[in-house]
Structures are given as C-alpha cells and as structure tokens.
Amino acid sequence: MTWTPPFPESHLLQRILPATAEVLEPPLYVRPGEGIESYDTYFGVFHAARWRRKTSVGELHVAVQVDGPAEVEIVAVKRMSEKVVESARVSSAGTVSIRLVELSDTNVDTYYARVRGARLVQGGWYAANAPLRDVRLNACITTFNRQPYVTANVERLRRLGREVPSLGDSFRVTIVDNGRNLELPAGDGVAVRVIPNPNLGGAGGFARGLMHARQDGWTTHVLFMDDDITMEVESVVRAIALFRYATDPRLCVHGAMISEEIPWMQFEAGSHYAWRYTYPLRAVGREDDLRDRITVLADEPESRFEYTAWWFTAFPIAVG
Structure with a gap:
C-alpha cells in the first residue's frame, strides 16, 4: 500500500492503520463491531488538543480508503462527550476525503474515524497548511x-x-x-x-x-x-x-x-x-x-x- 494525500495541499500527520496479521494486539488499532470498524483506539485516535497546543497545524484533512460501499464518520470527542461532525458515503470501493475545520477554531480533545458497511484499507490525518x-x-x-x-x-x-x-x-x-x-x-x-x-x-x-x-x-x-x-x-x-x-x-x-x-x-x-x-x-x-x-x-x-x-x-x- 502507498499512502497518498487526499488533496494536493495535504501533508501527512499520522496514518490510520488496520490491524494486520503481524499486529500483536489488534484492539490497539481498531474496535470491530457488527458491520462497523471504529478507530477510537490507542493508534487510531487523533489527539487534536495536543496538536493544537504544540503545533501550527490549521485545517485538517482526513482520507479513508475502503474496500466496498461504506459510510465514513468523523467523531469529535470533548470531555468524553462524542459527536459525529462529518460523514460521507461511497457506493463502491474507493477513498473518502473529508475537510475539517481549523484546529484553532475548535475545543475538541480528540477525533476518530468510524467505518460502516466495509473495511478500512488505509487512512490518514493530514494538515492543509505547509x-x-x-x-x-x-x-x-x-x-x-x-x-x-x-x-x-x-x-x-x-x-x-x-x-x-x-x-x-x-x-x-x-x-x-x-x-x-x-x-x-x-x-x-x-x-x-x-x-x-x-x-x-x-x-x-x-x-x-x-x-x-x-x-x-x-x-x-x-x-x-x-x-x-x-x-x-x-x-x-x-x-x-x-x-x-x-x-x-x-x-x-x-x-x-x-x-x-x-x-x-x-x-x-x-x-x-x-x-x-x-x-x-x-x-x-x-x-x-x-x-x-x-x-x-x-x-x-x-x-x-x-x-x-x-x-x-x-x-x-x-x-x-
């Protein structure tokens, strides 16, 4: 697999990784459910508050490649209160690309991705600014x-x-x-x-x-x-x-x-x-x-x- 940016101006911050065969502890990567994969995990979460405190990252981009028809949701977490802030559907295997708001305009603690109806092939969190x-x-x-x-x-x-x-x-x-x-x-x-x-x-x-x-x-x-x-x-x-x-x-x-x-x-x-x-x-x-x-x-x-x-x-x- 090769990670490619969702938009021309995107710069990779971290990947969203599936639990491959060589992974010792799959729950650190993904939480599977009935027709759903949730990346509210140790390696899956994007720590928005930390990136906001320590970096100049502005607008966030998310890319999720799936192996079939799916709905991709981006969930924001603040003091353990969760809300779906963006979602997109694809009718066949492919990549969903989503733009989020500027980090400085949010008070979100963390984000994570959720995939319904298919399996994640690969994904990533990206910065829009250089x-x-x-x-x-x-x-x-x-x-x-x-x-x-x-x-x-x-x-x-x-x-x-x-x-x-x-x-x-x-x-x-x-x-x-x-x-x-x-x-x-x-x-x-x-x-x-x-x-x-x-x-x-x-x-x-x-x-x-x-x-x-x-x-x-x-x-x-x-x-x-x-x-x-x-x-x-x-x-x-x-x-x-x-x-x-x-x-x-x-x-x-x-x-x-x-x-x-x-x-x-x-x-x-x-x-x-x-x-x-x-x-x-x-x-x-x-x-x-x-x-x-x-x-x-x-x-x-x-x-x-x-x-x-x-x-x-x-x-x-x-x-x-």
Whole structure:
C-alpha cells in the first residue's frame, strides 16, 4: 500500500492503520463491531488538543480508503462527550476525503474515524497548511549482537519508506555496530548506513551515532533507538510530522514503551526522578491498559518529567 494525500495541499500527520496479521494486539488499532470498524483506539485516535497546543497545524484533512460501499464518520470527542461532525458515503470501493475545520477554531480533545458497511484499507490525518520547517530525521541505532531484532526493524523501516514515499527525503538510518559483525540484506525504501565501532557500550555507540549525524551535513533531528525492541514504525511518521509543525523548534519527542509479553499494557512513558532513593526512577503510565477507551480518548496535557530511555528519544541536533 502507498499512502497518498487526499488533496494536493495535504501533508501527512499520522496514518490510520488496520490491524494486520503481524499486529500483536489488534484492539490497539481498531474496535470491530457488527458491520462497523471504529478507530477510537490507542493508534487510531487523533489527539487534536495536543496538536493544537504544540503545533501550527490549521485545517485538517482526513482520507479513508475502503474496500466496498461504506459510510465514513468523523467523531469529535470533548470531555468524553462524542459527536459525529462529518460523514460521507461511497457506493463502491474507493477513498473518502473529508475537510475539517481549523484546529484553532475548535475545543475538541480528540477525533476518530468510524467505518460502516466495509473495511478500512488505509487512512490518514493530514494538515492543509505547509510545515514550518524542513525535517531530516536520522535514526541512530546502537547494537551489539542483536542481529534478529535489528534486521527485522530495518525491514519494517524500509517497508515504511516504500509505503510513504514522502518520507524518502526525510528519514535515514545509521546503525552503530559495536559487535562489528552485523550483515544486513540489501533493500530499498530507506537509506541505511552501518558504522563498525569498538564495543564502547550504549553510551559510546549513541555518541558515535550523534557525531556522525552532526558531521554528515544532512541531519536536522536525531532519533536514538535501542536494538532490542519491536518497533511500531508509525511512530517515525508522527515524530517527523510533529517536528515539522512544532511551534517550539527545540521540541523533543519521547516514545512510550509497550510490554511485548502483555501487548496492551504500557510499560513506561517517561520517568520522574526521586532523589536520594536507591532506585530513583518512577515510571509514568506504568501498567496503563491501552485498550481502555477513556484512556485513549481523553486529552492528557503534557507534564514535565526528568528521564526518558533511549528506546525512542528524538531531538533537534541543535540541542544534542
């Protein structure tokens, strides 16, 4: 599948993803019902209030491709009160394109899409206005003898590059190989570079990746990413969009971790630091059930925290 904008002036912010066979926890993507698919889910919701607070996004566009005759509804949520604000019908398989009002003209917490009568093939949320800045994100992965994880994540990222061609000029991968034994199969979609490195540990590997990013003359933003995670690559799409539209050019993006053993449970979304304790880190959002509708639909204002792990930490190179 290839994601294409609904209107010529549309810029991708985030995708609406169906629950494919490789997904560990389908309820994080879609809630199926009798003749209906509802995307009021962890990965399906569009957090309008957060985009309004942190970015310059104006008018919203929504595109939903379906596999047959369907009605597509866009639902707005404010303090858990829900209202269908736009809907459109198609008489056969195809794409529904919808324009919504300016974000600044609403007080909506979140939006989500609902499909009646057919199945969603793909979809996306888009901005009508141009980004504030050009973003070129370099994912720096440090690895030591974790070939299966790294190879699988690289293939996911390459597939992402093929599915979202607009990322091609905005995203690269740099792998710092502390084991000096990583061999990747050839592939296309995203440029990947492997840098052999002495075993200087995680800190040394990430420092080497940051040095390369500073020197390459291409990178504007860096993403530190662990080598032993199963990555939802949609996080890259959304991070790049946030950086492009962020009103604060120093914005950093920190990714939450979901348990691989219990794939509906959040492990951590940043940590507070409790001074003078033997184990000082206090995880934010530990054991949140991400299947819970209230959890994913409610607006959660940003809060300060002192620590984020390197499994997904992205920042402008100017502050690195």
